[in-house]
Amino acid sequence: xxxxxxxxxxxxxxxxxxxxxxxxxxxxxxxxxxxxxxxxxxxxxxxxxxxxxxxxxxxxxxxxxxxxxxxxxxxxxxxxxxxxxxxxxxxxxxxxxxxxxxxxxxxxxxxxx
Amino acid sequence: xxxxxxxxxxxxxxxxxxxxxxxxxxxxxxxxxxxxxxxxxxxxxxxxxxxxxxxxxxxxxxxxxxxxxxxxxxxxxxxxxxxxxxxxxxxxxxxxxxxxxxxxxxxxxxx
Numbered sequence: 001x002x003x004x005x006x007x008x009x010x011x012x013x014x015x016x017x018x019x020x021x022x023x024x025x026x027x028x029x030x031x032x033x034x035x036x037x038x039x040x041x042x043x044x045x046x047x048x049x050x051x052x053x054x055x056x057x058x059x060x061x062x063x064x065x066x067x068x069x070x071x072x073x074x075x076x077x078x079x080x081x082x083x084x085x086x087x088x089x090x091x092x093x094x095x096x097x098x099x100x101x102x103x104x105x106x107x108x109x110x111x112x113x
Numbered sequence: 114x115x116x117x118x119x120x121x122x123x124x125x126x127x128x129x130x131x132x133x134x135x136x137x138x139x140x141x142x143x144x145x146x147x148x149x150x151x152x153x154x155x156x157x158x159x160x161x162x163x164x165x166x167x168x169x170x171x172x173x174x175x176x177x178x179x180x181x182x183x184x185x186x187x188x189x190x191x192x193x194x195x196x197x198x199x200x201x202x203x204x205x206x207x208x209x210x211x212x213x214x215x216x217x218x219x220x221x222x223x224x
Contacts, residue, residue, distance in 0.1 A: 004155070032211070034212065034213075041217065042217050043203055043205075043215030043216050043217045044156075044213075044215040046213065046214070089155070089156070091156075098169070099144060099146075099163070099169075100161070100171060100172070101158065103148075103156040104155055105153060105155040106155065
């Protein structure tokens with residue numbers, strides 16, 4: 001079974017700081033990895049999708065990297081803003097699991113104005 | 114209007130009752146999913162469907178059943194609700210196994 005771990009569970013930073021969220025997974029045989037954002041009372045919103053053949057993806061102030069061999073991904077957020085406050089989840093799709101995605105428990109981010 | 118809608122948004126029920134959670138989507142996707150989210154455990158897949166004739170069990174299907182009434186509708190039923198089914202339930206859609214689009218969730222409390 002694929003285990004997905006996210007560290008830290010919670011993070012609080014002042015506005016303007018750059019920050020890194022971590023995701024690790026136990027089985028490197030993956031099809032892709034996604035980062036999601038979850039806001040209270042709302043569903044998950046996909047931020048970035050990295051295919052197994054890619055090393056990183058960028059969208060605006062967000063950059064996600066993937067090191068499949070070591071089972072790690074990072075989400076880098078530049079110049080954080082209070083509106084970035086949310087829970088960030090990573091999910092992996094193992095090659096052997098068909099269309100099943102395995103999610104981490106998330107990192108709760110608070111950006112202090 | 115939202116692409117993926119879930120009804121009800123909140124539900125309180127009693128142990129032993131049968132309840133149904135409904136999901137509708139306007140994205141035209143073939144694939145639909147039901148997840149539950151529990152504190153400290155993340156999202157776990159209950160069932161998924163590739164089309165109206167294809168239903169597959171996920172990681173934690175025991176105690177649940179589903180119905181794909183149409184391409185746009187996917188319902189989750191709890192046959193006889195129990196307190197440990199108290200959770201936040203999400204429906205999601207996708208195409209080709211790539212990005213998934215999530216509904217706003219249904220918060221279920223089983224007393």
